Amino acid sequence: MFSGTERDDVGSKNFGSHDLQSSVMLALSHYNSSASPLLPHFTTDSVRKAEAAVAVEGLQKGNFTSVQPTTSGIIVVILSMTLGIISNIVALFILANAYSSQRRRSKATFLLFATSLVVTDFIGHVIPGALVLRLYLHGGVRQEDFNSSDGMCQFLGGSMVFFGLCPLFMGCAMAAERCLGVTKPLLHSSLVTKTRSKICLSVIWLAALCVALLPGFQLGSYSYQDPGTWCFIKVLSDTEEVDVAFVVLFSGLGLTSLAVALLCNTISGLTLVFARLRRKPGSHRSAKSHDIEMMVQLVGIMVTSCICWSPLLIFGLMSVIRSYTGSIGEDIYNYKTLMVTGVRLATWNQILDPWVYILLRRTVLRKIYLIAKCQVGPRGNILGRWEPTSFPSSEKKEVDQV
Incomplete structure (x- = not known):
C-alpha cells in the first residue's frame, strides 16, 4: 500500500506544502466515496498508486498558487x-x-x-x-x-x-x-x-x-x-x-x-x-x-x-x-x-x-520647539541654548513659503 511516509515524501517533493498533501488525500477520499457501490472496492497497491498519481497530476495542471491574490x-x-x-x-x-x-x-x-x-x-x-x-x-x-x-x-x-x-x-x-x-x-x-x-x-x-x-x-x-x-x-x-x-x-x-x-x-x-x-x-x-x-x-x-x-x-x-x-x-x-x-x-x-x-518644515519645527520649551523651561536644560530665533527665518515671508 501507499504508506503515510511515502505520501508525505510525494507531497513534499512536488509542492513542499502540508496543505497540498491534505488536498491530495481529500481528492482520493472523494474519489473512493463517489464510486459506484456496484463496483468492487479495489485495495491493491497498484490501484492506490494510480489514484494518487492521477490526483497529483490533476492538481499540478491546475492554477494552484501558494497564496492567491484576494x-x-x-x-x-x-x-x-x-x-x-x-x-x-x-x-x-x-x-x-x-x-x-x-x-x-x-x-x-x-x-x-x-x-x-x-x-x-x-x-x-x-x-x-x-x-x-x-x-x-x-x-x-x-x-x-x-x-x-x-x-x-x-x-x-x-x-x-x-x-x-x-x-x-x-x-x-x-x-x-x-x-x-x-x-x-x-x-x-x-x-x-x-x-x-x-x-x-x-x-x-x-x-x-x-x-x-x-x-x-x-x-x-x-x-x-x-x-x-x-x-x-x-x-x-x-x-x-x-x-x-x-x-x-x-x-x-x-x-x-x-x-x-x-x-x-x-x-x-x-x-x-x-x-x-x-x-x-x-x-x-x-x-x-x-x-x-x-x-x-x-x-x-x-x-x-x-x-x-x-x-x-x-x-x-x-x-x-x-x-x-x-x-x-x-x-x-x-x-x-x-x-x-x-x-x-x-x-x-x-x-x-x-x-x-x-x-x-521650519514653521512646524518652531511650534514644536515652543511647546517643548513651555513644558521643560529655559533653565537647567539644553533647550535653553536653542533660542526661538533658531527656527524662524529673518523674514516671515520666507517662513510661510518654505
Missing part, C-alpha cells in the same frame, strides 16, 4: 497608491514653491535634491504600483510560471531595482552635501554649484539604471515572486552565481548608502550641537535656521529609509545565499513571507518620504 489585497494596493500619489503631489508643491523663491545657495541645492527625490518617489510609486495592481486584477501568475521571464516581469523587476536605488543614492548624496556645508562651509561654497548638483543627480539616475539593466546582459535575472503579483531579483529558486552577485551588488549598494548617510548625518548633527553649546549665553548672534531645518529633514529621510529598506536588503541577501548553497530546505516558505514583508515595507518609503517635507 480582494482585500487589491483594496490595499489601491489605497496605498492613492495615499502615495496625494502625499507626493503635496510635498512636490511645497518644495517647488520653496525652491523658486530661495536665494541662499546651500538651501537651493538641498531643495533641488529634495524635489528630485520626491519626483523619483512619485514616478516609482505610480509605475510599479500600476503593474502590481494589473497583476492583482488578473489573479496573479501561476506558481509553475514563477521562473518565467516575460517582458512585464523584466520591466517590473527593473523598475523596482531602479526606483529602489535612486532614493537611497539621493539620500546619501544629500547627507554628504550637508555634511560638507556644515563642517567646511567655505569649501562647500566653492565646490557645490547648481550645475554640479544637476550633474550629480544625472549620475545617480544613470548608475541606478545601469544596475537595473544588468539582467538584460545575462548578469542576474528577474522572476515572479509569491503571491505571483510582483517581480524582483531571483533569490529563492534555481539561483546561480550571477544571481548571487546581482543580489550582493543591489543590497551592498543600498546598505552602503544607508551607512554613509548615517555617518554624514551624525557628523553634521554633532557639529551643530557643539556649535550651539559653545555659544555664550548672552550672545544675540543670528542662528542658521536653515541648517537646523535641513538636518531635521535629513534625519527623517534617513530613519524612514533605514526602517523601510533595510529588511528587504537583508532578507534578499539571506535568501539568495541559503538558496544557492542548498541549505534553505523547508524554510523556503518562511523566506517567501519575509520577502513579501520586505517589499511592502519598501513601498511605504515612497509614501512616508513626502511627509518628511510636509511635517518637518
